[in-house]
Amino acid sequence: MNFQAIKAIYLSEMARMFRTAVQSIVAPVLSTSLYFVIFGSAIGSRISEIDGITYGAFIVPGLIMLSIMTESISNSSFAIYFPRFIGTIFEVLSAPVSWVEVVLGYVGAAATKSVIIGTIIFITANFFVDIDIAHPFVALLFLVLTSFSFCLFGFILGVWADGWEKLTIIPVLVIMPLTFLGGTFYSISMLPEAWQKISLFNPIVYLISGFRWSFYEHSDVAVGLSIGATVGFLVACLLVVRWIFKTGYRLRT
Amino acid sequence: MPAILSVQNLNKTYAGDFVALRDINLEIERGEIFALLGPNGAGKTTLINIICGIVNPTSGTAYVNGHDIASEFRRTRALVGLVPQELPVDSFTTVEQTAAFSRGLFGKPADPALVEKVLKSLSLWDKRDTKIIALSGGMKRRVLIAKALAHEPELLFLDEPTAGVDVELRQDMWKVVSRLRDDGVTVILTTHYIEEAEEMADRVGVINHGEIILVQDKRRLMRELGKKQLTLSLNAPLDRLPATLGAFALELAPGGSELVYTYDSNENRTGITGLLGALQEAGIHFNDLDTSQSSLEEIFVDLVKRPQ
Ligand SMILES: Nc1ncnc2c1ncn2[C@@H]1O[C@H](COP(=O)(O)OP(=O)(O)O)[C@@H](O)[C@H]1O
Numbered sequence: 390m391n392f393q394a395i396k397a398i399y400l401s402e403m404a405r406m407f408r409t410a411v412q413s414i415v416a417p418v419l420s421t422s423l424y425f426v427i428f429g430s431a432i433g434s435r436i437s438e439i440d441g442i443t444y445g446a447f448i449v450p451g452l453i454m455l456s457i458m459t460e461s462i463s464n465s466s467f468a469i470y471f472p473r474f475i476g477t478i479f480e481v482l483s484a485p486v487s488w489v490e491v492v493l494g495y496v497g498a499a500a501t502k503s504v505i506i507g508t509i510i511f512i513t514a515n516f517f518v519d520i521d522i523a524h525p526f527v528a529l530l531f532l533v534l535t536s537f538s539f540c541l542f543g544f545i546l547g548v549w550a551d552g553w554e555k556l557t558i559i560p561v562l563v564i565m566p567l568t569f570l571g572g573t574f575y576s577i578s579m580l581p582e583a584w585q586k587i588s589l590f591n592p593i594v595y596l597i598s599g600f601r602w603s604f605y606e607h608s609d610v611a612v613g614l615s616i617g618a619t620v621g622f623l624v625a626c627l628l629v630v631r632w633i634f635k636t637g638y639r640l641r642t
Numbered sequence: 643m644p645a646i647l648s649v650q651n652l653n654k655t656y657a658g659d660f661v662a663l664r665d666i667n668l669e670i671e672r673g674e675i676f677a678l679l680g681p682n683g684a685g686k687t688t689l690i691n692i693i694c695g696i697v698n699p700t701s702g703t704a705y706v707n708g709h710d711i712a713s714e715f716r717r718t719r720a721l722v723g724l725v726p727q728e729l730p731v732d733s734f735t736t737v738e739q740t741a742a743f744s745r746g747l748f749g750k751p752a753d754p755a756l757v758e759k760v761l762k763s764l765s766l767w768d769k770r771d772t773k774i775i776a777l778s779g780g781m782k783r784r785v786l787i788a789k790a791l792a793h794e795p796e797l798l799f800l801d802e803p804t805a806g807v808d809v810e811l812r813q814d815m816w817k818v819v820s821r822l823r824d825d826g827v828t829v830i831l832t833t834h835y836i837e838e839a840e841e842m843a844d845r846v847g848v849i850n851h852g853e854i855i856l857v858q859d860k861r862r863l864m865r866e867l868g869k870k871q872l873t874l875s876l877n878a879p880l881d882r883l884p885a886t887l888g889a890f891a892l893e894l895a896p897g898g899s900e901l902v903y904t905y906d907s908n909e910n911r912t913g914i915t916g917l918l919g920a921l922q923e924a925g926i927h928f929n930d931l932d933t934s935q936s937s938l939e940e941i942f943v944d945l946v947k948r949p950q
């Protein structure tokens with residue numbers, strides 16, 4: 390294992406993130422805070438409680454997940470797409486590193502950033518609503534697992550994309566709808582029976598449900614299933630990244 | 643000790659069935675400066691990129707210091723440095739940061755003193771805190787060289803290092819190359835400026851249409867393939883060549899005051915004695931004579947134009 394390389398990639402990616410701190414940290418935190426103002430304070434007070442949880446508090450885990458998923462994908466896909474686009478990827482390809490170092494460096498940095506954003510949003514949410522976390526370590530586990538797996542997914546997207554449009558189209562066409570339909574703003578049990586069944590095919594339901602359970606012990610699906618689904622997604626992404634580097638798909642001609 | 647680089651039966655076919663390399667075999671000796679000459683599209687960059695791990699070979703392999711570039715890529719890549727033909731740089735980092743990054747990426751512990759030495763040798767030390775976006779093209783090339791040297795490679799590839807580069811940088815680059823040679827680093831460079839290969843290289847390889855058509859010691863190559871020219875400065879200019887001299891490979895220079903005779907220095911008989919006799923008979927007198935050997939460039943053009 391080339392630890393120096395992991396450190397070099399990780400630190401240069403973190404430096405890049407702090408260079409663009411306004412865009413990469415302030416912007417997502419600000420936009421999520423607007424949801425708290427609108428739903429938590431303005432509209433939320435008119436919506437009835439969900440299983441004894443005020444609406445404003447109910448949406449906090451979902452909003453943190455929404456933010457983490459979109460930020461993870463966009464940051465991580467950009468982190469690998471950009472060097473491919475300008476050609477600096479040649480150096481990584483010619484370096485004594487395997488997919489393991491590349492993942493720990495690039496994806497590790499992007500995931501760190503997501504965890505930081507998630508934490509800031511959580512702290513910000515406390516200004517608007519009262520939140521108690523029932524299972525802090527489970528919450529942290531979900532935060533880290535989600536950040537890492539969606540950063541891996543973004544990494545794959547960034548390798549696959551051969552143009553800027555493709556880079557933005559997947560988050561907009563696939564991830565956003567799945568997230569909004571995944572129970573960010575409501576409990577699946579509030580849907581008609583048929584839609585509840587369909588929702589179980591949406592992987593994001595498991596993430597949000599599990600994360601919300603760690604806060605309020607309220608979940609749409611069993612928490613073990615949520616953790617299993619998240620770990621399964623993570624492993625699937627890892628295998629794809631490993632395959633990419635073994636074959637050189639879209640990296641080596 | 644194994645050869646620093648041994649390329650064996652290497653083939654590359656790009657998508658679309660374009661054959662870029664055909665059965666390349668090449669041995670590079672430790673510490674030598676090897677110039678790979680070939681016209682545009684000959685396959686020079688493809689060959690270098692395969693050895694560095696940027697392009698997948700279709701078949702065959704290469705060994706760096708006895709290690710297979712595919713199965714032992716960690717060991718081979720740690721030994722190899724590359725200065726690419728294009729100028730891909732991370733615009734928003736500083737010169738010093740990017741050099742230190744390369745060192746780490748190649749698994750070497752941080753060494754600010756070494757990075758400083760490398761930057762100084764490339765006249766980049768004053769610019770160490772400058773963001774790369776603010777540098778000129780020539781400076782960016784210096785940065786790429788610094789990045790490659792920062793991880794102390796034992797085998798360095800310079801892919802067309804002097805294409806479009808100013809005189810000052812070219813001189814600095816050759817200084818760096820001779821210092822590397824003194825340190826025992828093997829350098830493989832591709833160039834269009836044949837005088838550079840002539841000046842710097844120990845051996846020359848010529849590649850054309852994806853095939854290596856010749857690998858030879860530079861001096862021997864020039865001697866063996868070298869045609870010589872004998873130039874005679876005439877006492878009185880001639881209008882045209884007298885018919886009696888028609889049997890000789892003679893040319894009358896524009897102006898008519900010089901006669902140029904081309905001969906092969908490898909032949910036992912150069913024909914010079916006969917020519918001088920014939921000139922005497924024709925009543926043509928000269929006051930000076932000079933010989934010159936054809937350059938590597940002429941040899942090269944001759945080689946790649948030769949029908950296969
Ligand atoms: N990625 C690629 N896909 C298809 N053909 C390529 C690719 N890269 C290079 N080639 C072709 O392979 C040949 C050799 O290219 P290259 O190795 O860059 O030559 P050189 O460096 O000697 O100029 C050229 O004809 C080029 O068009």
Ligand SMILES: [Mg+2]
Pocket residue numbers: 686687688727801802
């Ligand atoms: Mg080239």
